[in-house]
Amino acid sequence: MIKKLGSSVLLYTISIFALFAQEIDARERYEGLNALIGPNTFFDNHPTGFMLYELDSGWVHFEKNSHMSFIPASTTKLLTFYASLMVLRDQTNTFRYVEEGNEITIWGSGDPSWKYNILPQPKIEDFLSRYSKVKFSASNWKDEAFGYGWQWDDYYYPYSAERSPFPIYGNIVMFKNVNRSPQATIPAFANSIKTYSKVSPTVRRDFHSNIFYYNPSTYTNPGPMLPFVTSPELTVQLLRDVLKKPVELVNTELPTTARLFNGGSMRPLWKEMLQESDNFIAEQILLMVSDQLFGELNSERAIDHVLKTYLRDLPDDIKWVDGSGLSRHNLVTPRNMITLMEKIDKSIPRDQLMNLLPQGGINGTLKNNYKAPRPYIFAKTGTISNNHCLVGIIRTDSGRHHAFAFMNNNYLNKASEIRREMEKVLLYIKENY
Known part of the structure; x- marks a missing residue:
């Protein structure tokens, strides 16, 4: 009995010393970090x-x-x-749609992936290939191209690309240097490139429009990536160019019965964002x-x-x-x-x-x-x-x-x-x- 009591006292004493040592150690760590x-x-x-x-x-x-x-x-x-x-889990919302025979009406759901070359590509072209005509509506867009408090002079930089309901190309355009002249990688902007006298080695964009300028005497840099001004009309034009079929802009309200096209996993988007x-x-x-x-x-x-x-x-x-x-x-x-x-x-x-x-x-x-x-x-x-x-x-x-x-x-x-x-x-x- 005395042996058991002695063992208990010894264990208790060891525990007390261990806790005391931990407390001293924690205090020393705190003081070191505080310093x-x-x-x-x-x-x-x-x-x-x-x-x-x-x-x-x-x-x-x-x-x-x-x-x-x-x-x-x-x-x-x-x-x-x-x-x-919490809300999307692991699937992207790419667009919502309603079928009408050989025609389809689509509403963008915000997916940034299509033609944005840093992301895996949703099979949008394959899905829409079965329809003779595509109608696009932006009636579900209740936001602005720029966020609250964004700096106005960031419009020129790719880190400030505009928001839109159905992005294509990541809402940015790039240029190639072809015989000392810039060539847009997006065909819709082929005729939007103008010359000007300002000394610059690269392409600049007009503040309010998709007009791009360069100086033939000083242009050397094929870049940069430039955000373009988005609009439902431009989305329709880009859709026509990519799909090679009739695309019409409509103002149809999004019905609750519309179906959802999921483009793929969220994980590549999370990885690129983070x-x-x-x-x-x-x-x-x-x-x-x-x-x-x-x-x-x-x-x-x-x-x-x-x-x-x-x-x-x-x-x-x-x-x-x-x-x-x-x-x-x-x-x-x-x-x-x-x-x-x-x-x-x-x-x-x-x-x-x-x-x-x-x-x-x-x-x-x-x-x-x-x-x-x-x-x-x-x-x-x-x-x-x-x-x-x-x-x-x-x-x-x-x-x-x-x-x-x-x-x-x-x-x-x-x-x-x-x-x-x-x-x-x-x-x-x-x-x-």
């Missing part, structure tokens, strides 16, 4: 928010301004990703969410629904206005992003999630950062001028997985300097947590 990101550090020179959360234990290891709102930039795409996981941070794909995914929910394309309505249903338990208020994060009107807290990451982690197998996200030193927007013999950062980047954020998963040397949100706004440093200091923090976590 890198806390008061009087580099990250006190501008608004910084940070939170570190162990996914399997639910333990918050560190917070800095986690309740404050920050411009998330392209980490907004994680909101769009989660919305599509790893390469493709804004156009993100915006069109949000439109597909709206199509699935309401039978119309309205990103604002889709966002409102997702916030009130799947994200109603976020710990802080949020302002979410677009699918891509191009807008500076988006505002989220690090706590919200951690809650979002936890929701995503529970909605998709973790290994699949980590493969979809950019991996440090391996691919996507993290290919040249956070390099290690074994990848340890799996995260979505977000960068617009004077703002850089990183949200995702860090795998530590102990084998644990932590969600983290690292948000930096309104700095005057170079982005490379911000990333360098962030790497010091994340390496410390990798090696000590």
